[in-house]
Amino acid sequence: MGRIICISNQKGGVGKTTTAINLAASLASAERRTLLVDMDPQGNAGSGLGLKRENLTGTVYDALLGGRPASELVHPTELRFLQVIPATPDLTGAEVELVNQERREFRLREALLPLKDKYDYIIIDCPPSLGLLTLNALVTADSVLIPLQCEYYALEGLSQLTHTIDLVKQGLNPSLKMEGILLTMFDARANIAHQVVDEVRGYFKDQVFQAVVPRNVRLSECPSFGKPIILYDIKSKGCESYLALGRELMRRDSPKPSKRRVA
Numbered sequence: 001m002g003r004i005i006c007i008s009n010q011k012g013g014v015g016k017t018t019t020a021i022n023l024a025a026s027l028a029s030a031e032r033r034t035l036l037v038d039m040d041p042q043g044n045a046g047s048g049l050g051l052k053r054e055n056l057t058g059t060v061y062d063a064l065l066g067g068r069p070a071s072e073l074v075h076p077t078e079l080r081f082l083q084v085i086p087a088t089p090d091l092t093g094a095e096v097e098l099v100n101q102e103r104r105e106f107r108l109r110e111a112l113l114p115l116k117d118k119y120d121y122i123i124i125d126c127p128p129s130l131g132l133l134t135l136n137a138l139v140t141a142d143s144v145l146i147p148l149q150c151e152y153y154a155l156e157g158l159s160q161l162t163h164t165i166d167l168v169k170q171g172l173n174p175s176l177k178m179e180g181i182l183l184t185m186f187d188a189r190a191n192i193a194h195q196v197v198d199e200v201r202g203y204f205k206d207q208v209f210q211a212v213v214p215r216n217v218r219l220s221e222c223p224s225f226g227k228p229i230i231l232y233d234i235k236s237k238g239c240e241s242y243l244a245l246g247r248e249l250m251r252r253d254s255p256k257p258s259k260r261r262v263a
């Protein structure tokens, strides 16, 4: 069964979508069957992987409210092991339309369930809010990965997010785990960046990923080419950091098998 990780932080611009795309691409480049699901009406996860809006045959909206099977909404990408269920701005309406639906918090979970064993990893990109779309993602996920920007106010709003996660654990999804905190947009020349790293590591200890994503202009360029960093500039520091993050995750999931002699 695949593992479902949602990338969440209700703050905008902290690197959620960049992380969703490039973590998914890193896992796929290691031949892990990976699905990226876009739950943000901005739709940047699909466009960042080269999908053109006019060519989409369906979006996550159709699964949440249109009754279409998720398998029909899966689109290929340039990477053989990476597929994506995209989103478009009509997903904004879903937030309101879901309110009156039965089992409104479980729509995404029920839609993705039939796909779970087709993938090793399903990565969900969340919108910058704690509304019903994010709630659906948290109810679907096995774990949450929280990107934190290495800047002033990095921790602002984090307690709201952890409170929401706790509420979900108490009710809708008791098995939800914390995957970890990912420090993003680290600028080694800025004192504040080092302070944030120290503070976050001091407080959250081993819940913080070893991999730290640097501020790297190549990462901000590649979405306009519709490519993950690994297909845009594999030698960049940004690419190195997301490959390291992917390895860290995979190591957790499959610790090295003990050496055995083949009979």
Ligand SMILES: Nc1ncnc2c1ncn2[C@@H]1O[C@H](COP(=O)(O)OP(=O)(O)O)[C@@H](O)[C@H]1O
Pocket (backbone or CB within 6 Å): 011, 012, 013, 014, 015, 016, 017, 018, 019, 044, 128, 184, 185, 186, 213, 214, 215, 216, 217, 219, 220, 221, 223, 238
């Ligand atoms: N490590 C990074 N270095 C430089 N620019 C980045 C980095 N991560 C993200 N960005 C840029 O910052 C902006 C916000 O990132 P994004 O991933 O869209 O955040 P979110 O999804 O949390 O709103 C985007 O323009 C993105 O290209």
Ligand SMILES: [Mg+2]
Pocket (backbone or CB within 6 Å): 016, 017, 018, 040, 044, 126, 127
């Ligand atoms: Mg985003």
